[in-house]
Amino acid sequence: MTFPSTARVVIIGGGIVGVSALYHLAKAGWSDCVLLEKNELTAGSTWHAAGNCPNFAANYGILNMQRYSLELYRGLGDEVDYPINYNVTGSIRLAHSHERMMEFERVRGMAAHMGLTMDMCTPDQLQQHFPFLETHDLEGGLWDPLDGDIDPSQVTQALANGARAHGATILRFTPATGVSRSDGEWIVQTEKGDIRCDYVVNAAGYYAARVGDWFLPHGGRKVPMTVMSHQYFLTEAIPEVEAWTREHGRKLPLLRDVDSSYYLRQDTYSLNLGPYERNCQAAWVNADDPMPDDFSFQLYPDDLDRLEWYIMDAMERVPLLGSQGVQRNINGPIPYAPDGLPMVG
Numbered sequence: 651m652t653f654p655s656t657a658r659v660v661i662i663g664g665g666i667v668g669v670s671a672l673y674h675l676a677k678a679g680w681s682d683c684v685l686l687e688k689n690e691l692t693a694g695s696t697w698h699a700a701g702n703c704p705n706f707a708a709n710y711g712i713l714n715m716q717r718y719s720l721e722l723y724r725g726l727g728d729e730v731d732y733p734i735n736y737n738v739t740g741s742i743r744l745a746h747s748h749e750r751m752m753e754f755e756r757v758r759g760m761a762a763h764m765g766l767t768m769d770m771c772t773p774d775q776l777q778q779h780f781p782f783l784e785t786h787d788l789e790g791g792l793w794d795p796l797d798g799d800i801d802p803s804q805v806t807q808a809l810a811n812g813a814r815a816h817g818a819t820i821l822r823f824t825p826a827t828g829v830s831r832s833d834g835e836w837i838v839q840t841e842k843g844d845i846r847c848d849y850v851v852n853a854a855g856y857y858a859a860r861v862g863d864w865f866l867p868h869g870g871r872k873v874p875m876t877v878m879s880h881q882y883f884l885t886e887a888i889p890e891v892e893a894w895t896r897e898h899g900r901k902l903p904l905l906r907d908v909d910s911s912y913y914l915r916q917d918t919y920s921l922n923l924g925p926y927e928r929n930c931q932a933a934w935v936n937a938d939d940p941m942p943d944d945f946s947f948q949l950y951p952d953d954l955d956r957l958e959w960y961i962m963d964a965m966e967r968v969p970l971l972g973s974q975g976v977q978r979n980i981n982g983p984i985p986y987a988p989d990g991l992p993m994v995g
Contacts, residue, residue: 653843654819659683660838661851662826662861665696666806668853672820673813681817684845686838688825691810692803693946694855698982699802700882700924702904702913703736705768705794706743708753710760712991717764720796723805730812734804739916741797741904742771742779744967745789750909754792761794769793779903782890782970797904799915829864856934856985858993860941874988877941879931879950881957881981882924884917886974892919910963914971921971925960933983950981 664687672685707713727734745751758768773785828839854861862873904915912925934941965972987993
């Protein structure tokens with residue numbers, strides 16, 4: 651194909667955020683858009699993401715965005731003729747205190763305003779949803795029947811299919827190398843040529859701060875973000891989980907403990923535990939640990955000792971978690987804004 655010299659929008663970054671932006675622009679009629687990816691689609695944080703799909707958010711705008719996303723995913727495979735592994739398992743959120751129950755009640759009310767049904771649960775009701783759960787010290791929890799998990803690489807490729815069908819262009823193995831400004835337009839530079847455009851979308855994931863610095867001479871601002879090392883692991887297959895799944899014809903619901911700060915979900919007949927550490931570890935923040943020029947499809951070394959407290963807490967909550975060994979550990983970079991929310995601007 652001929653390298654495009656002009657576009658209405660250039661998107662830098664081929665993870666799920668960049669590809670989703672391209673899909674939505676093209677579907678809205680902005681087909682003259684180009685996405686640049688330095689490697690293959692999903693090569694950054696997307697390929698190793700756990701792919702959990704909550705509606706829940708304490709912020710009304712984020713809740714509404716996540717409601718839209720889950721609604722999109724439920725029909726996307728058929729719309730773009732691309733199969734997606736999307737498991738709608740439902741989820742329970744655990745409350746250790748009355749205050750947490752009040753937060754859940756507030757979110758339940760916001761969800762109801764959007765047409766979503768979430769149910770407040772007693773400890774006994776939580777155990778009905780997740781029979782392997784210890785509930786003796788819980789106030790209760792929240793049930794969301796539409797929560798679940800999705801394969802992030804598959805959904806990215808599905809969105810790419812849809813974007814191309816609407817006329818958008820995706821250029822893989824085409825890294826952006828800089829930007830300049832001329833006659834009211836942006837010029838995005840690549841090793842294959844320059845592209846003049848009206849708008850540039852920075853969807854570079856954990857390279858977003860570096861890309862953002864290209865815009866500083868042209869009135870841009872620093873991108874306030876850091877890269878965190880996030881780990882999750884899969885156990886070996888658990889016979890009790892397999893037996894329950896075969897009996898009920900479905901997976902266990904996803905379990906979230908926001909007070910202890912982890913999620914636990916079924917993966918085939920294994921359990922997947924992903925903690926969010928209080929004393930978390932940032933990556934590539936000083937001269938002794940510089941950001942590499944390319945970290946495509948790579949992971950950090952395992953560091954399970956950091957997770958010991960969370961693992962022990964989760965094993966007390968779901969004793970089956972400790973019945974088998976670790977099959978695989980994933981430790982990869984994920985970009986975060988200071989408040990942990992999506993950065994749009």
